[in-house]
Every structure is written in structure tokens, then in C-alpha cells.
Amino acid sequence: MITRRTLLLGTASGLSVLALAGCTTPEPEPTPSVTGTPTPTLVPQPLTMRRTNWAGDAFARGSFSFAAVGATPEHRAALREPVADRVFFAGEATAISEPGTVQGARESGLRAAAEVEAIADQSERIAVIGAGMAGLSAARLLVDAGYDVIVIEARDRTGGRIDTVTDADWPFPIELGPSFIRSSATTDLDEQLTVLGAASLEFTTEAEVRTRAGTVVAVDPVGAEAVADALVWAADQARDVSLERAIVDSGNGTLSTTVGDTGVSPADWLDYDLATGLKVTTGAGPGEVSAWYAPGAPATSDTSTDANTDATEDAPAVPRLVIGGYRSLLDDLATDIDVVTSNVVTLVAYDDDGVSLRLGAGESLSVDRVVVTIPLGVLQDEALEFSPALPFAHRGAIAALGMGVLDKVWLRFDEAFWSTDAPLWTIVGGDPDFAVWVNLLPLTGEPVLMGVVAAENADRLSQFSDDDFLVAALSALEPFLAAP
Numbered sequence: 001m002i003t004r005r006t007l008l009l010g011t012a013s014g015l016s017v018l019a020l021a022g023c024t025t026p027e028p029e030p031t032p033s034v035t036g037t038p039t040p041t042l043v044p045q046p047l048t049m050r051r052t053n054w055a056g057d058a059f060a061r062g063s064f065s066f067a068a069v070g071a072t073p074e075h076r077a078a079l080r081e082p083v084a085d086r087v088f089f090a091g092e093a094t095a096i097s098e099p100g101t102v103q104g105a106r107e108s109g110l111r112a113a114a115e116v117e118a119i120a121d122q123s124e125r126i127a128v129i130g131a132g133m134a135g136l137s138a139a140r141l142l143v144d145a146g147y148d149v150i151v152i153e154a155r156d157r158t159g160g161r162i163d164t165v166t167d168a169d170w171p172f173p174i175e176l177g178p179s180f181i182r183s184s185a186t187t188d189l190d191e192q193l194t195v196l197g198a199a200s201l202e203f204t205t206e207a208e209v210r211t212r213a214g215t216v217v218a219v220d221p222v223g224a225e226a227v228a229d230a231l232v233w234a235a236d237q238a239r240d241v242s243l244e245r246a247i248v249d250s251g252n253g254t255l256s257t258t259v260g261d262t263g264v265s266p267a268d269w270l271d272y273d274l275a276t277g278l279k280v281t282t283g284a285g286p287g288e289v290s291a292w293y294a295p296g297a298p299a300t301s302d303t304s305t306d307a308n309t310d311a312t313e314d315a316p317a318v319p320r321l322v323i324g325g326y327r328s329l330l331d332d333l334a335t336d337i338d339v340v341t342s343n344v345v346t347l348v349a350y351d352d353d354g355v356s357l358r359l360g361a362g363e364s365l366s367v368d369r370v371v372v373t374i375p376l377g378v379l380q381d382e383a384l385e386f387s388p389a390l391p392f393a394h395r396g397a398i399a400a401l402g403m404g405v406l407d408k409v410w411l412r413f414d415e416a417f418w419s420t421d422a423p424l425w426t427i428v429g430g431d432p433d434f435a436v437w438v439n440l441l442p443l444t445g446e447p448v449l450m451g452v453v454a455a456e457n458a459d460r461l462s463q464f465s466d467d468d469f470l471v472a473a474l475s476a477l478e479p480f481l482a483a484p
């Protein structure tokens with residue numbers, strides 16, 4: 001067993017947290033309260049909390065796609081293959097490069113729109129299902145090319161997984177979905193945001209690392225080296241295995257659990273690398289992720305541009321943090337586009353003559369072609385029916401690829417309880433649920449923190465009530481309490 005768990009949490013039914021806002025799920029499923037003993041925390045209560053539950057969101061069913069064991073870039077290629085020249089696919093899971101990102105979604109939308117443009121007459125009516133980055137990018141290109149385009153969106157807003165909150169609870173726009181431009185060197189998303197008046201800042205990849213006891217420590221590379229070694233070993237195997245299996249079978253799973261002077265063991269550093277690297281970038285645990293296509297896996301010659309996350313080869317040294325509102329990109333794209341919100345598409349029926357869409361309310365809509373951008377998790381959920389059924393290659397791809405989970409918590413405090421100026425915090429030891437934090441104070445002047453919880457930790461916390469979720473977040477922050 002690679003990951004060891006310290007169960008820190010219990011119920012906090014007595015907590016009356018001030019302005020607790022709900023999760024992002026439009027139709028939230030009941031979140032049962034977890035029972036147990038409250039864990040006291042010395043971290044002050046925040047003024048405001050906002051949490052997400054992307055797996056519970058019926059129109060996302062997860063945060064971003066990843067390469068599950070056995071999945072290959074060919075699955076993404078199969079998923080983006082047009083069907084009968086009527087049904088076209090876009091969305092981050094179909095991206096040729098940088099799947100799982102905003103720019104991957106944009107690229108996929110532009111690619112699908114170009115495919116439509118290559119065969120559609122100018123007089124045709126095109127529907128786009130989904131008003132996220134992929135859908136609006138496709139629609140923008142098609143509208144500008146002169147097509148009659150209608151975008152149908154299930155939510156009551158555009159943006160999809162890009163979900164910027166701008167309200168009185170927060171001193172600046174907060175992002176419930178992506179915050180970073182996790183881009184290749186070639187993206188111009190940051191420049192577009194600047195033109196739109198939405199700031200993004202260079203963000204450090206150097207974290208201040210603390211033990212659970214609050215000691216600042218330097219990263220011991222032993223964990224990252226074990227993972228890298230396992231990936232090299234896996235690349236030479238005859239078949240794909242999980243990263244967890246690769247770590248064990250390559251002989252890297254037996255790191256010592258004996259703690260050193262700082263109270264951290266080599267095994268803790270392995271857990272740290274998986275928690276702050278793999279889980280945050282894929283939303284999945286080492287038992288689920290392909291060792292052939294995990295982040296950092298040696299690129300194989302036939303997958304250099306197409307690997308899931310995968311494609312971290314040309315990732316920039318410095319990511320950018322968006323603090324001025326990611327959704328301004330979507331608002332700009334949607335200008336003068338016919339977007340019908342609060343309409344769930346339940347059936348895509350297609351034949352040689354065209355496409356008929358059935359909407360949740362029972363109406364139907366006839367178009368010549370459709371671009372489907374709904375997330376992989378929703379496709380896996382079979383919430384959208386295709387008639388005739390999608391070809392086997394598409395169904396195989398939908399089943400093979402994975403949908404990871406990354407959730408966020410935003411906390412606004414009256415004043416900072418921490419004394420470090422570091423913008424990026426991580427925790428080693430004890431499997432904290434929130435292993436990574438962004439300190440917005442040095443970036444915005446506001447005592448606001450953003451924490452992330454991923455993979456199985458996110459699955460477990462998604463079942464927590466808001467009070468219990470907050471206790472988990474505050475417990476994870478204890479290492480950053482300023483000394484009295």
C-alpha cells in the first residue's frame with residue numbers, strides 16, 4: 001500500500017460558520033453529515049468559505065480527463081473522430097495536445113469547427129452542445145465563418161468548468177474551476193486576458209513545504225526519484241500498468257518509513273510527490289493512472305504531442321495565475337452568439353439527412369450538424385443518448401479514458417493567521433486532504449487562501465457536510481499557524 005492515511009476528521013456539528021456558500025452542483029445531491037469526534041483546530045474561522053464538488057456536478061462528473069491504465073492517446077483520437085459527417089466531437093478530453101486544460105479545450109473546439117467548415121455548406125444550421133471553452137470556441141469560429149449557429153447549454157450560465165464567482169463575499173473574482181494557465185509556451189490565453197482587462201500573474205512552482213508540526217523543510221527528492229524511476233521501468237514493459245504497480249514492481253515501493261530529524265521519512269516524500277504532483281494534475285490516484293502516460297512519463301516517439309496530461313513536455317517553467325476573472329474569455333467568445341441556457345440535451349439522433357436533438361423539456365430541434373462538447377464524465381454517465389449508438393471505437397474510448405477529480409476550497413479571513421509570504425504552500429507527512437494551498441495575500445493584499453483536494457481524498461470529502469469540510473480544510477492549515 002503506497003499511500004498511508006491519517007484520518008483527521010470528524011463531525012463539527014457545533015460549528016456555526018459565517019457565510020458558508022454551497023458547492024457548484026446545480027442540482028446538488030444530498031451531502032450526508034459525517035459522524036465522529038470533532039477535531040479541534042487552532043486555525044481561526046474564516047469569514048467566508050466556498051467549496052466545490054465537481055464529481056457531484058451532473059454536467060461535469062469530474063474535473064478533467066486523465067490517462068487511466070490501458071488508455072492511450074489513440075483513445076482521444078478515436079473520441080474526436082466525426083461520426084457520419086454529422087456528429088463532431090470537441091472538449092478537453094478530445095484535445096490533440098494538452099488535454100485536461102483550458103487551452104486543450106479551446107484547441108479542440110477550433111479543430112472540430114474546422115472539420116465542420118471543411119464539409120458544410122454555408123447555408124447549414126449547426127448546433128453546438130455545451131457553452132464551455134470548447135463549445136464557445138467552436139461556435140465563435142463557425143459564426144465568424146457565416147454559419148447559422150445555436151449553442152445549447154444545460155446550466156443557467158455559460159463557461160462550463162470555467163466558473164468565476166464575482167460577488168460581495170470576495171474582494172476579487174475567485175475561480176471554482178481553473179485558476180491557472182497551465183500552458184505550453186505557445187498559448188496566448190494570458191495575452192487575451194490582459195486585453196480583456198483580466199489580470200494573470202506569473203506564479204511560482206517553488207512551494208514552501210511544511211511538516212504537520214509546522215517545520216519548514218527542503219524537499220527531499222527521494223520521492224520524485226522513486227516515481228521517475230518507476231516510470232522509466234514501466235516504459236520498458238510489455239503492457240501498461242498503474243503507476244502504483246510500477247512503483248512496487250520496479251522496487252521503489254519499499255522506501256523507509258523511519259523519520260529523520262525533521263520528522264519526515266523517505267516514504268512520506270513519496271506520498272508527498274504523489275499528492276502534490278500526480279493527484280493534483282490528474283485528479284486520480286497512483287492506482288488509477290497509466291504508468292505509460294502519467295505526467296512525467298518518458299515520451300514515446302509516437303505520442304510526443306498526444307499524450308494525456310500528459311503532454312507536460314512543453315509545459316512552461318512558470319504557470320500563470322488568473323486573478324481577474326477567467327470567464328471574461330468566455331464572455332468575449334460568446335458575443336453575439338445565440339446561446340440557449342438551462343436546456344439539457346438528452347438525445348442526439350442522426351442520419352444522412354441531418355441531426356435531431358431532443359431537449360430535456362421534450363422539445364426537439366433539427367440541425368444539419370452538431371458539435372458535441374459535453375465532458376467525458378457526462379459521456380461515461382450515459383446522460384446523453386446517441387441514436388444510432390456511437391461506433392464501437394467511440395464507446396471504447398469513453399470507457400477507457402479516466403475522469404479525475406480536483407476540488408477547491410476558498411477561504412477569506414478577517415486577517416492573516418500566517419506569517420509566511422510564500423504564495424504556494426504544501427504539506428508533507430500524514431496525508432493531509434488539502435496538500436496544496438495558494439496564499440493570495442502576497443498577490444492581492446487580501447487574506448484569502450485557496451486549497452485543493454484531489455483524487456480519493458476529494459471523493460471522500462465530497463460526502464462531507466460544509467461544516468465537516470471546513471474542519472478538514474482548517475486542520476490541513478495548522479502547519480501554517482504563525483507562532484504565538
Ligand SMILES: Cc1cc2nc3c(=O)[nH]c(=O)nc-3n(C[C@H](O)[C@H](O)[C@H](O)COP(=O)(O)OP(=O)(O)OC[C@H]3O[C@@H](n4cnc5c(N)ncnc54)[C@H](O)[C@@H]3O)c2cc1C
Binds near residue numbers: 059063103161176378
Ligand atoms: C477544479 C478545476 C480546476 C482546474 N484547473 C485548471 C487549471 O488550473 N488550468 C487549466 O488549464 N485547466 C484546469 N481545469 C480544467 C479546465 O477547466 C477544463 O479542461 C476546461 O474548462 C474544459 O472545457 P470544455 O469546454 O471541454 O468542457 P466544459 O467547460 O465542461 O463545457 C462543457 C459544457 O457542456 C455542458 N453540458 C453538459 N451536459 C450537457 C447536456 N446534456 N446538454 C447541454 N449541455 C451540457 C456543461 O454544462 C458545460 O457547460 C480545471 C478544472 C477544474 C474542475
